[in-house]
Amino acid sequence: MGYCMEKLKILLPKGRIYEHVIDLFRGAGIEIHLPERAYRPTVNQDDIEAKVMKPQNIGKLLELGAHDMGFTGRDWIRETSADVEEIMDTGFDRVRIVAAVPSAIDDAHLASHHVIVATEYENIAKNWLKSRKMDYEVIRTYGATEVFPPDDADMIVDNTATGRTLQENGLRIVEEIMTSSTCMFASKKALADPDKKKKIYELKMLFEAVLDAQDRVMLEMNVSKDKFDALVKGLPSMRSPTVSPLFGDDGFAVKVAVRKGEVPNLLPKLQSLGATDILEYELRKVVS
Secondary structure (H helix, E strand, O other): OOOOOOOEEEEEEOOOOHHHHHHHHHHOOOOEEOOOOOOOOEEOOOOEEEEEEOHHHHHHHHHHOOOOEEEEEHHHHHHHOOOOEEEEEEEEEEEEEEEEEEOOOOHHHHHHOOEEEEEOOHHHHHHHHHHOOOOEEEEEOOOOHHHOOOOOOOEEEEEEOOOHHHHHOOEEEEEEEEEEEEEEEEOHHHHOOHHHHHHHHHHHHHHHHHHHHHOEEEEEEEEOHHHHHHHHHOOOOOOOOEEEEOHHHOOEEEEEEEEHHHHHHHHHHHHHOOOEEEEEEEOOOOOO
16 A cells, blocks of 8 residues: 555635635646535645644744645734744735824823824733833724724734835834745654655745746747847846747847846847747646
């Protein structure tokens, strides 16, 4: 009888960051389907088992060792002091964790008064407040933290992507405490298992290939022999372009993967260097 590895147990984040993570799996060829009002998705891989949980809980659940890998914000790992290993940063859902107060409250007031602080991040907030030697009291919130001031709190510690919601509620940022984004974490127990560790890092490689491809496109073009050298010198490239001779020895077909942001300036340049029949198409994975 052949050896069968225990399933890799993955925790997926419930809420707004769920779709970004699912798209990452989909890009890697792993389809995850979650029926409505369910918490255990179906996965098209026999060696993977998934469960959906609140991002706030994922770090500690990984630490306890019943699950092997999960996705959550770095902020919730710090908030819960979860003893886990960060495998990769997806870059999704980047936010800043900030302390903010009503615009009418100045820094001198904060230093000299008992400050009521509303936050979902109790531990992050308390550690920051202690480091500033402030006289404070923390109120735990459960969403909509920005509406607490000025009636029910003097300050909030909350996450923000653009700061617009804070401004709309008449709040100014006092200090940025940390930055956060959705990361892939693993339990130390799983990493001590050679088979599970291998699978986790194989997934990491696939996810990195998907993320790298999202930032690149492939350009394909033809060029005559006499303009080939000048064209190649003008190409950005991950390593070097792929070159093949055209039928009839009339020139070369050239392929190169480039950053999407380079394309608007690069296409006119390539045309001026003699490129013809330029094609641009999306990439699914880039494995360096």
